[in-house]
Amino acid sequence: xxxRVLCLLSAGVxxxxxxxxxxxxxxxAVDLLLAHKYSxxxxxxxEKSKAANTDAELAKxxxxxxxxxxxxxxxxxxxxGTASMVTxxxxxxxxxxxxxxxxxxxxxxxxIIPRADPWKHPAYSKPDSFKEREVTVGTxxxxxxxxxxxxxxxxxxxxxxxxxxxxxxxxEQNGSVKIFKDLAEGLASKGVVVLRYEKRTRAYPSTTxxxxxxxxxxxxxxxxxxxxxxxxxPEVKPGRVFALGFGFGGYLLPRVAEADGKLAGMIIVNGNxxxxxxxxxxxxxxxxEDQEKTLTGPKLEQWHRQMAVIREQAAKIKKMTQGDSDTxxxxxxxxxxxxxxxxxxxxxxAKLLKVPMLVLQGERDYQVNMKDFxxxxxxxxxxxxxxxxxxxxxxxLLVEGTGRSSSTDYRKxxxxxxxxxxxxxxxxxxx
Numbered sequence: 001x002x003x004r005v006l007c008l009l010s011a012g013v014x015x016x017x018x019x020x021x022x023x024x025x026x027x028x029a030v031d032l033l034l035a036h037k038y039s040x041x042x043x044x045x046x047e048k049s050k051a052a053n054t055d056a057e058l059a060k061x062x063x064x065x066x067x068x069x070x071x072x073x074x075x076x077x078x079x080x081g082t083a084s085m086v087t088x089x090x091x092x093x094x095x096x097x098x099x100x101x102x103x104x105x106x107x108x109x110x111x112i113i114p115r116a117d118p119w120k121h122p123a124y125s126k127p128d129s130f131k132e133r134e135v136t137v138g139t140x141x142x143x144x145x146x147x148x149x150x151x152x153x154x155x156x157x158x159x160x161x162x163x164x165x166x167x168x169x170x171x172e173q174n175g176s177v178k179i180f181k182d183l184a185e186g187l188a189s190k191g192v193v194v195l196r197y198e199k200r201t202r203a204y205p206s207t208t209x210x211x212x213x214x215x216x217x218x219x220x221x222x223x224x225x226x227x228x229x230x231x232x233x234p235e236v237k238p239g240r241v242f243a244l245g246f247g248f249g250g251y252l253l254p255r256v257a258e259a260d261g262k263l264a265g266m267i268i269v270n271g272n273x274x275x276x277x278x279x280x281x282x283x284x285x286x287x288x289e290d291q292e293k294t295l296t297g298p299k300l301e302q303w304h305r306q307m308a309v310i311r312e313q314a315a316k317i318k319k320m321t322q323g324d325s326d327t328x329x330x331x332x333x334x335x336x337x338x339x340x341x342x343x344x345x346x347x348x349x350a351k352l353l354k355v356p357m358l359v360l361q362g363e364r365d366y367q368v369n370m371k372d373f374x375x376x377x378x379x380x381x382x383x384x385x386x387x388x389x390x391x392x393x394x395x396x397l398l399v400e401g402t403g404r405s406s407s408t409d410y411r412k413x414x415x416x417x418x419x420x421x422x423x424x425x426x427x428x429x430x431x
Contacts, residue, residue, distance in 0.1 A: 023075040026086035026101035029109055033061060033099075034069055034090070046108035053112065061114045067093025074134045074144030076169070076198050078205055083110070122182050122416035130188035137197045137226045141204055145197030145226065146170055147233065148188040155237035157429045158193040159267070160226045162256060163219060164247030167202040172246060175410030177397045179246060179417055186422035192429060195230045197222070211326075214340035215252055223249070223256045227263065240264050242429050245271055247368060247396070254349035265356040265385075267425060270396055272368045273346050273375035277314040279368065280331055284310050286366045290406065347379020356385035358428045360421060362394030364405040387428065394418055 025044065032041045038055040045053050073089035082105040090097050096117040102110040121127060130150050137143040150156055161180045163172060172180040184194040200222055201208055207217055223243060231241050242265045245253035250271015257263045272279050284307060291303050313330040317338055320327065327335040350357060357380065361373035373390055380386050391398075395405040398417040409415075 020107045022084040022086050022103035022107070023077055025103050025107055025109065026077075026088060026099075027072075027075055029101055029112060030072070030088050030090070030099050033058060033112065034072075036062070041109075044109050046104060046106075046110055049108075049110045053109075058112070061099075061112055063095075066095040066097065071132075073146070074136070076144055076203055078167075078202060118176070118413060119178055119181070120414070121185060122419070124189060124419045124422055125182075125185035126189040127185070130185070135195070135197075135229055137195075137222060137229055141200050141207070141222070143198045143200060143203055143222060144170065145195055145229070146184070147230075148184040148194045148196075149233070149235050150188050150191050150193065154193070154235035155240075156191050156193045156235055157240040157242065157264075158195065158230045158233070158236040159187060159242045159244050159425070159429060160223065160230050161194065161196045162223045162226075162243055162245040162249035162253060163199045164249055166199075167205060168199040169202055170196045170198050172196070174397055175407075175415075176413050177399055177410060177415050177417070179397055182417035183244070183422065183425070186417065186419070187426050190422070190426035190430075192426055193230065193233060193236050195226055197226055211334065212336050213334065214337050215255070216340070219249060219252050220256050220259055223252075224260045227256075227260050231262070240429070242267060244269060244425065247271060248276075251346055254346050254353060255344075257353050257355050258349065263355055265358065265429065266350070267358045267360070267428070268376070269360045269398070269421070270362055270365050270368045271346075271359075271372070271376075273372045273379060275317075275341065275344075276333070277317040277331060279372075280310060281314050282369060282371065283367055286369075345379070347376055350380060351383050354383065354385075357383070357387070358425070359386070359388040360424065361388075361390045362396060362398060363390050363392045364394060364401060365396040366405050367396040389424065391418065391420065394421070 029041060029044055038058045041058060069090060069092055071091045075086050075088045077084050077086045080102065084103045086101045086103060088099045088101065090099060098115045098117060100113040100115060104110060130148055133147050135145045135147050137145045161183060170180060171178040180196040184196055187194050201218060207213060227241055227243060230236055241263060243253060243256055243263055244267040246269050250268035251273065253266045253268055253271065257266055288307060295303055317330050320338060320342060322339060325335040325339055330338065359376045361370065363370060377388055393400045393402065395401055395409060397410055398421050399415045400418050401409060
């Protein structure tokens with residue numbers, strides 16, 4: 001999980017009226033594109049982009065080979081300076097496509113890019129056994145979400161999926177692996193309702209720039225709201241809503257459980273128990289073994305300088321006090337964010353809550369390693385209703401492999417979350 005570095009629309013036109021919501025503009029464009037009404041799209045396109053968006057070019061963005069449209073998902077948006085990039089997922093009969101639509105500050109379209117998704121259903125997914133529908137999490141910060149619901153009246157147990165660090169989408173995609181999509185389909189195939197949603201840092205990246213930005217705004221507040229949305233679904237069994245925290249989401253899950261107050265249980269998957277700066281040092285030391293073998297000359301010297309900076313900043317984090325909220329960012333995190341986590345003891349917090357827990361860990365995970373699994377085991381000793389299990393073959397993304405794990409493994413096509421993890425989680429929440 002090495003700290004994926006944490007990293008308004010302009011005024012409108014038409015007599016000082018604000019431009020339309022870029023999501024609405026992009027959705028209108030995609031609707032017209034799918035209906036093959038290319039000439040009607042023309043007025044939405046900016047003058048400088050018309051040459052790249054002729055009727056002939058637009059026709060290439062929809063393939064007859066994909067079959068008829070089955071569903072159109074909720075739009076998500078991210079800032080590109082004064083412009084916006086809107087992503088709209090479209091499910092065709094034989095292909096899933098994400099349309100990326102750029103919208104400028106005046107509400108005009110620049111690019112429309114269809115990105116065909118190579119992801120395929122894992123073998124344990126039974127698409128005929130569940131259905132999906134869109135929901136919204138939150139009101140101030142509206143986040144698009146997907147409910148994966150087993151067929152039948154239910155009621156079923158439910159799980160809300162809580163993200164790792166970074167600007168994650170609802171699928172928690174890393175490389176070719178869609179961790180949350182795999183979990184959602186696998187668990188729904190086994191009779192569990194699953195809610196996954198866009199992370200706030202992806203939908204509203206500017207929120208990370210606020211000086212008082214903390215883990216509450218990044219993860220905790222939205223996870224609690226998502227649990228509430230899940231409880232409100234008619235197919236969900238009352239009192240049987242769980243949260244599954246992946247990576248950093250697992251680290252924060254005891255705080256989510258405390259804020260929510262109603263969780264039936266916590267599932268921590270490859271979640272750190274130790275502070276983020278300790279993880280950063282361990283991960284960089286792991287990567288250093290490879291860099292020392294492959295880099296030479298100036299590149300190796302530059303790597304050594306980067307290592308020195310990370311050690312220095314990790315040491316500064318350890319020494320921070322409450323008066324250091326205005327310190328310069330360390331390891332990509334601002335002072336308020338770091339101080340919010342200062343002294344946080346996840347296992348200790350969990351012991352106070354006495355909520356049932358399942359802790360799962362991949363032994364080949366170098367981003368959250370077995371030191372954290374040992375810390376959970378030690379910290380939770382004596383607590384009833386706690387189960388812990390590690391998987392010798394799994395890496396951070398819960399994918400099976402052999403030998404030394406590396407980030408290049410994440411990009412290999414056709415990889416999926418291990419069925420063993422899906423089976424273990426489904427069994428635990430259904431008992």
